[in-house]
Amino acid sequence: MSIVLLEAKNISKRFGGIQALSDVSLTIRKGEVYGLIGPNGAGKTTFFNVLTGAYTPDQGEFVFAGTELPTGKPHLVVERGIARTFQNIRLFREMTALENVMAGHHIRTDSSLFGILLQNRHTREEERLITERAYELLRYVGIERFADTLSRNLSYGDQRRLEIARALATEPQLLALDEPAAGMNATETAQLRDLIETIRHDGVTVLLIEHDVKLVMGLCDRVAVLDFGKKIAEDVPAVVQKNQAVIEAYLGGGHHAH
């Protein structure tokens, strides 16, 4: 439980006049579910984007599994073992559910152009393997019956699940979920909670951005709170819940002179 998987060191990011992140440092341990919460515009998604290489930070660095993470190169970050989902679902619309997950295997496969053109044994074997694995992953998240359905025709909750399955296909050590419960009803949220528990149980560390406070408090081992780009608290949920700064941030305590 106490091995550090990801360490963010003094991450800052500015967009024009807005300091989206200032000096954010946090530590995620292997095997935990780590929650990142905060009011709208607090910088949670920016943190995700900087971590996964979509943006380069102005300052600071990430140390992942002992070595520094490349910045601004999303595919290298994925290769190192960090996968993400999006706040507004982003699937490959014209591909079936199964093919979406198969595309997720891209980084872990290595058939070459010539192997593919000649359909050599390695290519055929690899194709068979990832078809099976993708199907397994669909079953893992509970939507294998929709394997042949175009992803755009799936229901909202199933699209969320599919996105998680696709992220898992990249074989991550750290799975970063950006508001996975947004727009879900109570039943779907409960199912999602079970799924995240299972994922953690199977050895994947989870970083969770979420607005649903009940879900976060029930699921996370530790929680960090962002407000106006600054980390104002980091602790186990029970302690964070009673933190004065956090309560003010959420209820609008009024003395933040930013």
Place this chain on the structure above:
Amino acid sequence: MNELAQAIPYFGSRNPRVARGIVLALMLLAPLLAGMIGNTWIRVLDAALLYVMLALGLNLVVGFAGLLDLGYIAFYAVGAYTWGFLASPHMGVHLPFWIVLPAGAGLAAMAGILLGFPVLRLRGDYLAIVTLGFGEIVRIFMGNLNVTNGPQGINMLDSLNIFGWDVSRNIQITESFQINALTSFYYVFLLFVVGSVIVMRRLQISRIGRGWAAIRDDELAAKAIGINTRNMKLLAFAMGATFGGVSGGLFGSFQGFVSPESFTLLESIAVLTMVVFGGMGNLGGVIVGAVALSLLPEVLRYIALPIQQAIFGKVLLDPEVLRMLLLSLAMIFMMLIRPAGLLPANARYSREELVKGLKEKQA
């Protein structure tokens, strides 16, 4: 093949096997049937097959990877001029086709990468404008350089000689029966088209095809699952251009001369229209689109002149004008009736038999 069989309305989906047989028979007998009307029609078929290959190549860039390319004909030009340089009296070299065609393909692929680098960050309209410019630049260069002989182009290109068989010679079988050179070209081109389709098909259901489709559907998400979008886009441009280069070489050998006027913007647009008309992303659709839109104007030309003569006593509309009119009408018609093309993409990016096997195991 299955997709082509489905192109036969209603019948194709009911009797797939018969439909497939009909398509195959048509493909093989087409030049003989056309020859009964006149040799011109075999020539039209040959040109149609070249267009099919072009449309397939462009479909790889536009349909698979979602990169709108309005200068695609430039790669066709590169292939054709390569043939002109390496197999004609122009430079005094006469290399065999198995050197010239790969050289043309390779140079076209390089041109594709050259175009790809500056446009990596562009999408949609912006990409279209830059590629359009690229196509024009290539054409204008060919028309103004001394080494390409300017607007006159290069004449007397070597014809296709496949290990001693000169395709451009009629084959005399008996006193009264001969196989027309145009017919020979048809079968050679058909082989190339079949080869192209196999290559496309294999690419489509591979990790590369899925990578392209991912970039097309959502580039940000593609990056987020670890796809190196830069390399995959460059690969798409290069592969698409390769097909353009090969068909350009064949075009040069078929036509016997190359000049810049074969590679105008209008041609790029015509090929794009074929792709969109047939069904972007769907190999069968693209083939049907290319065949239909290259045959239709010729048919029209054939009947439009006599009809105009008969009704008005003179020709009011030039067939070339009619061709553009028809292409435009086809596009408007498609946008209204079938926005996804004649055969909308029902594209698979996985091996059907593998998926089916898994489901059966499940049940």
